[in-house]
Amino acid sequence: MRVLVFTSVSKRPSWKIPIMDSAARFNGPHFVNLRKTVIFDDQMMRISKSGPLTGRIKVPGDKSISHRAAMLLAISKGSAEITNFATGDDCASTLRCLKALGVPVSKNGSTVQIFGKGKRGLEEPATPLDCGNSGTTMRLLAGILAGQEFDSLVVGDESLNSRPMGRIAEPLLEMGADIRLRENRAPIKIMGGACLRPIDYSLPVASAQVKSCVLIAGLYTGGPVSVISPPSELRAPISRDHTERMLTYLGAEISEEFREADGEFSHVIKLSPGSELQARDIRVPGDISTAAFFLVAAAGLRGSDITLLDVGLNDTRKGIVDVMQEIGVRIEVTNKSISCGEPRGDIRVSWDGDCELIESNLKISGGRTAALIDEMPVLAVLGTLLPGGIEVRDASELRVKESDRVDAIVKNLKRMGGAVEEYEDGFRVSKSNLTAAEIDSRGDHRIAMAFAVAAMFSEGESVINDAGCVAVSYPDFFETLNGLVD
Ligand code: S3P
Numbered sequence: 001m002r003v004l005v006f007t008s009v010s011k012r013p014s015w016k017i018p019i020m021d022s023a024a025r026f027n028g029p030h031f032v033n034l035r036k037t038v039i040f041d042d043q044m045m046r047i048s049k050s051g052p053l054t055g056r057i058k059v060p061g062d063k064s065i066s067h068r069a070a071m072l073l074a075i076s077k078g079s080a081e082i083t084n085f086a087t088g089d090d091c092a093s094t095l096r097c098l099k100a101l102g103v104p105v106s107k108n109g110s111t112v113q114i115f116g117k118g119k120r121g122l123e124e125p126a127t128p129l130d131c132g133n134s135g136t137t138m139r140l141l142a143g144i145l146a147g148q149e150f151d152s153l154v155v156g157d158e159s160l161n162s163r164p165m166g167r168i169a170e171p172l173l174e175m176g177a178d179i180r181l182r183e184n185r186a187p188i189k190i191m192g193g194a195c196l197r198p199i200d201y202s203l204p205v206a207s208a209q210v211k212s213c214v215l216i217a218g219l220y221t222g223g224p225v226s227v228i229s230p231p232s233e234l235r236a237p238i239s240r241d242h243t244e245r246m247l248t249y250l251g252a253e254i255s256e257e258f259r260e261a262d263g264e265f266s267h268v269i270k271l272s273p274g275s276e277l278q279a280r281d282i283r284v285p286g287d288i289s290t291a292a293f294f295l296v297a298a299a300g301l302r303g304s305d306i307t308l309l310d311v312g313l314n315d316t317r318k319g320i321v322d323v324m325q326e327i328g329v330r331i332e333v334t335n336k337s338i339s340c341g342e343p344r345g346d347i348r349v350s351w352d353g354d355c356e357l358i359e360s361n362l363k364i365s366g367g368r369t370a371a372l373i374d375e376m377p378v379l380a381v382l383g384t385l386l387p388g389g390i391e392v393r394d395a396s397e398l399r400v401k402e403s404d405r406v407d408a409i410v411k412n413l414k415r416m417g418g419a420v421e422e423y424e425d426g427f428r429v430s431k432s433n434l435t436a437a438e439i440d441s442r443g444d445h446r447i448a449m450a451f452a453v454a455a456m457f458s459e460g461e462s463v464i465n466d467a468g469c470v471a472v473s474y475p476d477f478f479e480t481l482n483g484l485v486d
Contacts, residue, residue, distance in 0.1 A: 045448075045467035045478060047455035048436070052303035052351070053484040059291050060087040061110060061284035062312045063473055065342065067094050067136045068212070068246050069114075069282040074103040075144060075219070076116035076250055078279035084310075085112045085284060088445075088473040093132035097141055100125040116279045119219055124150035128187070131156045133402060133472050136209055139168050140243075142188060143213035146177035147220025150192040159402050159443060161186045168213045171201045175217055198223030198273070202266075205397060206230050206370035208239035208316075211269065215243055218271045219252070225271045231264035232367030239370050240316045244269055245341035250277040285312035285344035289374040289446075290474050292320045296382045297453045297481070298349040299329045299357070305350040306484060310335075313343040319372040321347065323379065327386060328358035357386055365393040369426075373397060377450035380409045383429030384418050384457070392426040402472070403442035412439050412451055416458055436460030445472040452481065 061084035069082045071094060085091060087110055095105050095112065102123030104115035117123075122144070129145075129152055131137040138154055142165075145152045155161070166184030173179055175198075178191035198221045201214050211227045218225030232238045235258050248254050252275035258265045291308045298304035313321070313333065324331045330352055336345035364372060364379070369392065372379065376398055383390030398405040410422040415437035419430040436458045441448035443466050455462035470477040 043466055043468040045452070045464045046461055047452055047464065048461045049459055050297075050301055050456035051486050052301045052305070053294070053298050054305050054486055055484045056307040056309060057294070057480055057484065058309045059286040059294070059311065059480075060474055060476075061085050062287040063088060063090055063289070064136060064208070064240055065242050065246070065282075065284045065312065066091045067134070067140060068242050069284060070094050070098060070105075070112065071140055071144060071216070072246055072250055072277060073114040073116050073279050073282070074098045074101070075119045075122070076277035076279040077118050079113060079115040080279035080281045082112045082114065082282045082284060083110065084286070085110050086287065086473070087475060089132055089471050089475075090134035090137065090473060093130065093134045094137045094141075097129040097131060097137060100127060100129055114279070116277075119147070119276070120149075122148055124192075125152055128153040128155045131160060131186075133157050133160055135160060135163055135402075138165070138186060138188070139209035139213050140216060142168050142172065142179070142190060143216030145190040146172045146175070146179065146194065146217045147196055148190075148192050152190050152192070154186060154188040154190065156186050164400055167205065167207065167210050171199060171210070171214045172217055174201070175199050175214075175221065177217070196221045198225050200226040200228065202228045203230055206232070206239045206367070207397070208241070208243070211239060212243035215247065215269065215271050219275055219277070221273065223273050227269050228259070229267040231261065231266045232370075233264060234367035235265045236367070237267045237316050238367035240314065242314065242342070245314075246282070247271070247275070247277070249282075249341045250280060251275070252277060280340075282340050285339075285342055286310050287473070288312050288317050288320065290477075291347060292375045292378050293449045293453055293477070294481070294484070295320060295324060295331070295347065295349050296378045297456055299324060299382065300385050300453070300457050303351050305348070307346055307348040309346050310344055311347050313345050315343075316371055319368060320375045320379075323362065323364075323372070323382075324349070327360050327362060327382075328356065360386070361388040362386060362390045363393070364390070365426075369394045370397075374446060377405055377409055377446045378453060380413060380420070380427060380429050381450050381454045381457070384413070384432045384434055384454070387431055389419075389428060389430035391428040393423065395426040396424065398426070401444070401446075403444035403447060405444065405447065408440070408442050408444060408447045409450075412437075412447070413454070415439065416454060416462070434458035436462040438462070439464045441466045441469055443469045445469045445474070449474070449477055452478065
């Protein structure tokens with residue numbers, strides 16, 4: 001029985017805004033008439049309680065790895081191909097900015113060819129560099145631009161222009177860059193001609209974007225650059241380490257160590273001076289943060305059996321697989337391999353008759369929170385199925401993502417009748433029977449996708465507003481989900 005209903009519903013008169021240089025927000029047959037325009041604010045999706053999911057799918061390429069591949073190849077020597085490049089609007093923003101910087105880029109489906117200009121070969125952009133909704137584009141690109149001879153202006157959409165950028169300006173200023181912000185927010189003006197100095201920078205937050213920005217700017221200094229992560233109980237990198245892996249893959253010299261104090265560990269990454277990058281082809285694995293929505297949906301829909309093919313399994317990203325194992329989901333990882341320095345494999349979630357989710361009092365805090373930061377909206381939904389619920393702490397960073405995700409999670413779950421408590425740095429969700437509701441996605445792709453999953457667990461028909469925002473990371477999300485329903 002097909003119980004998902006995907007229709008777009010206009011509640012009030014809409015205005016249509018053409019999207020610049022971007023694929024349509026919806027590609028599926030339901031939205032054919034919207035291919036060239038997107039309707040903001042009143043784009044809605046109806047979803048009803050679902051039966052089991054079955055099938056084998058490939059999710060789009062990892063967004064974090066795709067951004068890095070494009071940017072680092074742009075400043076490498078030589079040309080190279082990226083396969084399985086992420087299909088969403090965020091990575092399209094990165095390509096658009098690189099083109100504006102004079103980098104020849106050709107794209108054929110999800111294969112992208114980048115003709116590297118070397119570290120000093122970029123050209124002054126004729127227009128502001130528009131990062132759209134993409135924080136990764138803005139923060140990593142700033143590291144490249146700080147080392148250039150020309151001035152640039154970096155801008156984003158309303159959500160991105162409200163997110164904190166002082167966190168990248170601070171280390172870049174310390175390195176000698178000339179950066180101007182408006183109350184620590186974008187637009188960011190980056191003046192050319194600065195002579196960047198080496199730095200040993202202690203990150204105030206466990207942010208991979210800030211770490212990456214400093215390391216990339218470090219390519220433009222004449223000495224060693226170190227980035228030190230905040231202390232954590234884990235003797236492991238706590239924020240994603242794709243930049244370090246890719247810099248190494250492209251020929252830079254990177255080393256790491258752990259410093260121990262008071263029983264905690266700080267992860268230190270050191271970039272050696274004089275690192276030049278040499279272009280090499282990059283195969284991007286599927287995005288585990290996107291896979292997470294399907295994994296949770298299958299775990300909650302009795303009788304499901306789905307396999308997600310060729311998904312990234314980097315230790316700093318695969319926390320969702322570990323959580324699933326911990327709570328008794330039947331999850332298997334097969335066909336493991338490593339390419340371009342990144343582990344990958346197939347992930348299967350299946351039900352075995354009476355398989356039940358177990359009482360585990362799941363509490364996520366400290367370093368584990370940083371590693372699961374993008375999965376928090378869907379983990380909150382998972383919490384409604386667990387006998388002991390789920391508690392998330394040390395997650396204040398969620399408040400400065402594409403939306404205030406703590407607030408969005410708590411308010412939307414409450415609308416669905418979920419038992420949820422809000423903390424300044426997280427939330428607690430207890431086992432709840434959800435009922436359909438109107439969901440406010442806040443234009444945040446991960447909130448829209450997480451609550452699409454919640455709607456599949458709920459009695460009645462839910463409506464998700466501004467559902468077109470899923471195109472930021474996964475334009476075909478709803479169609480793919482629909483295709484898995486028996
Ligand atoms: C990302 C890092 C994380 C994550 C974001 C992508 C990256 O942000 O939330 O979706 O690609 O480096 P922070 O570095 O701000 O934690």
